[in-house]
Amino acid sequence: MAHVIAVAGKGGVGKTTLCGMLIQYLCEQGKGPVLAVDADANSNLNEVLGVEVEATLGDIREEIARAEMAKDNPIPPGMSKADYAEFKFGGALAEEDDFDLLVMGRTQGKGCYCYVNGLLQAQLARLYPNYPFMVVDNEAGMEHISRGILPGMDTAILVSDCSRRGVQAAARIAELIHECDMKPKTIGLIVNRAPGGVLNEGTKEEIEKQGLHLLGVVPHDDMVYEYDCDGKPTVTLPADSPVRAALKEIVKNLNL
Numbered sequence: 001m002a003h004v005i006a007v008a009g010k011g012g013v014g015k016t017t018l019c020g021m022l023i024q025y026l027c028e029q030g031k032g033p034v035l036a037v038d039a040d041a042n043s044n045l046n047e048v049l050g051v052e053v054e055a056t057l058g059d060i061r062e063e064i065a066r067a068e069m070a071k072d073n074p075i076p077p078g079m080s081k082a083d084y085a086e087f088k089f090g091g092a093l094a095e096e097d098d099f100d101l102l103v104m105g106r107t108q109g110k111g112c113y114c115y116v117n118g119l120l121q122a123q124l125a126r127l128y129p130n131y132p133f134m135v136v137d138n139e140a141g142m143e144h145i146s147r148g149i150l151p152g153m154d155t156a157i158l159v160s161d162c163s164r165r166g167v168q169a170a171a172r173i174a175e176l177i178h179e180c181d182m183k184p185k186t187i188g189l190i191v192n193r194a195p196g197g198v199l200n201e202g203t204k205e206e207i208e209k210q211g212l213h214l215l216g217v218v219p220h221d222d223m224v225y226e227y228d229c230d231g232k233p234t235v236t237l238p239a240d241s242p243v244r245a246a247l248k249e250i251v252k253n254l255n256l
Contacts, residue, residue, distance in 0.1 A: 002035060002134040003256065004152050006184075009159035010169035011140030014192040016040070017224060017234050018159055019137040020048030021247050024235040026133055027098035031256070034099040035131040039120060039149070040139040043103050050233030051094050056105025057119045060088045089123060102127070121149045133256070153177070155254065156187040157215070162194055164206045171210035188215035190250060195220050197246065216250035218243055 007019040016038075023036050038045035046053045064085055075084045094101040104120050128134045128151050136150060156177055160166035167189070174187050189212040191199060197219030199207075207214055221243045227234055237244055 002128040002131045003154045004128065004150060005133065005135045005155045005157060005256075006138060006150060006153050007136065007157045007159060008138040008170075008173050009140070010166055013159050013161045013166055014218075014224075015159035016045050016048055016137050017243075018157075018190060018192060018218065018247060019135060020045060020233075020235050021237075021244060022157075022251060023049065023099055023135050025248055025251050026135070026256070031133055032098035033131055035127055035134040036099050036101045037120075037124065037134060037136040038101065038103040039136050041104060042139070043105055045137045046094070046101060046103060047231075048234045049096075049099075049101065050235060051096060051101050053094050053101065053103050055088075055092050056103040057089065057092055057123065058105030060085070060092055061119060063088065089119070092123075093127070100131075121151075124149070125151050150182075153182045153184045154186075155256070156182075156184045158187070158189045158212070160189060160191055162191060162200065162203050164202065167191075167203065167206040167210055167212065171212055174210075174212060186213075186254065188213045188254075190215050190218060190247075192218045193220045194218065197242065215253070216246060218246045218250075 005022070007015050007022070009015045019036075023034050026032060026034050036045065036049065041058070043053075043056065079087075092102060094103075102120075102123060124134070156174070158170035158173055160170045170189050177184065177187060189207065191203065191207075191214070194217045197217055199217055219242050221241065223237060223241060224234060224243055227237065
């Protein structure tokens with residue numbers, strides 16, 4: 001049964017970048033295969049990891065919906081809609097050497113994401129027993145936690161920038177985790193993009209006020225921004241990158 005690591009935080013704090021580098025670290029330590037899950041409707045974990053994704057769960061949901069309306073139904077004769085959906089969902093898993101990636105994506109039609117959320121929940125329940133680790137990049141906010149989409153949670157990594165609002169958002173997610181009775185063994189905060197890798201006093205005060213356990217601090221690094229602008233996978237940062245070094249120490253201390 002997989003050790004489930006959920007990465008969450010408000011939008012724009014760099015959680016997807018850290019999530020990708022966490023997956024990379026686990027693979028480098030021989031802890032794979034890892035099931036990487038991009039549970040954000042605005043998905044880009046694949047870009048951080050340098051993986052091409054042919055289909056998302058949202059894409060497949062739309063394809064099945066269109067199939068029901070089409071005159072030339074692509075579902076083969078004798079195959080039920082459920083069997084066809086299961087077949088197509090199997091193709092949504094991007095398989096790499098040390099990890100596999102499942103991307104939620106989004107629906108193109110009207111309405112909410114409830115249907116795709118349900119698909120994600122079912123796929124996770126089916127897949128996660130086959131991996132030692134599952135790392136989930138959650139959407140900005142708390143929906144996947146509050147809806148109970150994750151099959152469980154062993155480690156919750158909350159990501160914030162140096163702002164008080166970011167820390168407050170992380171604290172709200174921590175509170176929701178407790179309210180949902182998910183009972184992870186560890187809930188901790190990573191402060192990302194800290195100038196010089198050092199927290200200012202205001203940020204420290206807010207972390208203490210919110211009662212959050214600080215796992216560590218990741219410094220700001222212009223190279224991360226440059227890689228993003230150039231379309232380079234963040235996981236290809238050089239081994240001596242201060243971001244990689246800081247995250248490595250944080251994860252080592254988690255004793256995963």
